[in-house]
Amino acid sequence: MKERLSVCLVGCGMIGKVHAQTYADLGEISLYYCDNDRGRAESLAQHYGGEVISGDFRKAMRREEIDIVDICLPHDLHEEATHIACGAGKHVLLEKPIARTLEEADSILEAAKKSPGKFMVAESWRFYDNLLQAKALLEEGYIGRVFFLEGYSLHDWLHGGWRLNRKVMGGGFLIDRGVHFVAVLRYLGGDVEEVFSFPAPKLRPEMEGEDTALVQLKFASGALGNLFLSLAAPCQPPLPWFSVYGREGVLFDLNGLRLYSQRPYHPLEKPLAPVIVERQPLSERVQSEKMAKHDDLIVDCAVRHFVECVKSGREPAYSKEDARADLEIVLAAYRSAETDRPVRLNTKASAKKR
Numbered sequence: 001m002k003e004r005l006s007v008c009l010v011g012c013g014m015i016g017k018v019h020a021q022t023y024a025d026l027g028e029i030s031l032y033y034c035d036n037d038r039g040r041a042e043s044l045a046q047h048y049g050g051e052v053i054s055g056d057f058r059k060a061m062r063r064e065e066i067d068i069v070d071i072c073l074p075h076d077l078h079e080e081a082t083h084i085a086c087g088a089g090k091h092v093l094l095e096k097p098i099a100r101t102l103e104e105a106d107s108i109l110e111a112a113k114k115s116p117g118k119f120m121v122a123e124s125w126r127f128y129d130n131l132l133q134a135k136a137l138l139e140e141g142y143i144g145r146v147f148f149l150e151g152y153s154l155h156d157w158l159h160g161g162w163r164l165n166r167k168v169m170g171g172g173f174l175i176d177r178g179v180h181f182v183a184v185l186r187y188l189g190g191d192v193e194e195v196f197s198f199p200a201p202k203l204r205p206e207m208e209g210e211d212t213a214l215v216q217l218k219f220a221s222g223a224l225g226n227l228f229l230s231l232a233a234p235c236q237p238p239l240p241w242f243s244v245y246g247r248e249g250v251l252f253d254l255n256g257l258r259l260y261s262q263r264p265y266h267p268l269e270k271p272l273a274p275v276i277v278e279r280q281p282l283s284e285r286v287q288s289e290k291m292a293k294h295d296d297l298i299v300d301c302a303v304r305h306f307v308e309c310v311k312s313g314r315e316p317a318y319s320k321e322d323a324r325a326d327l328e329i330v331l332a333a334y335r336s337a338e339t340d341r342p343v344r345l346n347t348k349a350s351a352k353k354r
Helices: 014-026 038-048 075-087 102-114 129-139 173-189 284-312 320-339 347-353
Strands: 005-010 029-034 051-054 068-071 091-095 119-122 146-154 192-198 212-219 224-230 242-246 249-253 257-261
Touching: 005 014, 005 284, 014 029, 014 038, 014 284, 029 038, 038 051, 068 075, 068 284, 075 091, 075 102, 091 284, 102 320, 119 284, 119 320, 129 173, 129 242, 129 249, 129 257, 146 173, 173 212, 173 224, 173 242, 173 320, 192 320, 212 320
Parallel strands: 005 029, 005 068, 029 051, 068 091, 091 119, 146 224
Antiparallel strands: 146 242, 192 212, 212 224, 242 249, 249 257
């Protein structure tokens, strides 16, 4: 392994900027930028250092000096970009979701299997400290048998550009933001065997895909789950990012990870922090800034993890099969909302792939 890795950041928009910040903080990385908007690429190069090499990602990813290709492109370009990067033998970090369809996802997985390089979908929430700690506490049995899990992501802001296009996205808010929380609940609750979703009211007419989603899950363990997401909530009550209910206690993330257990004392057991009451709904700008600051820290952990895997030769903690399984749940929710019927998943097949 070279002492100094070279990374080609393909896509220099909102999330590309966060990735660039992490690479700059890591140091000992030669950073290259590729974007069809050269001005965006030059802006990142000026701020974080590095070189703009091309506006054509098809050429940029094949350059001999590149070790890692970091793909931060719209969802409809994930399959093509991954095939090119993997075909060139590069290590590939691909922004979530893995793809828009299971056919695209399987095509990406096949390309990644044939490549000598590492591959990971940047499912950043999988590296969230509170989530990892919650998983450890569950495995230690602190809340006993789990019977219910839930997740919330409620906001009142809207990205523009390609995220308004349902075809490019492969859906709406559920496949974009919601896939994070599907990953969270599946990581904590295990395989999902059945999905049901309701058609939601259309609250953001400028967005072609759904802006709100309610998804119910039945886990292979017998536990139940609930996920509620919206881009049209003018004020979010003090709801936890995620909660896990067990027969002997509860775990939830609300201003920090909280544990209440019938088992002997654990350092996490402490009273809730005082609740801050918002007298006025937060503006879209303020909501977006607060969420972005939180999410940027999580994205940073995912990027660092992948770089370490490339250096050490270890396999990423979030596997290719994990990324496919999370997408499968999202697509099952879409199918359920269209048919008004629950959708069963083949958890045995998923287990074999893992």
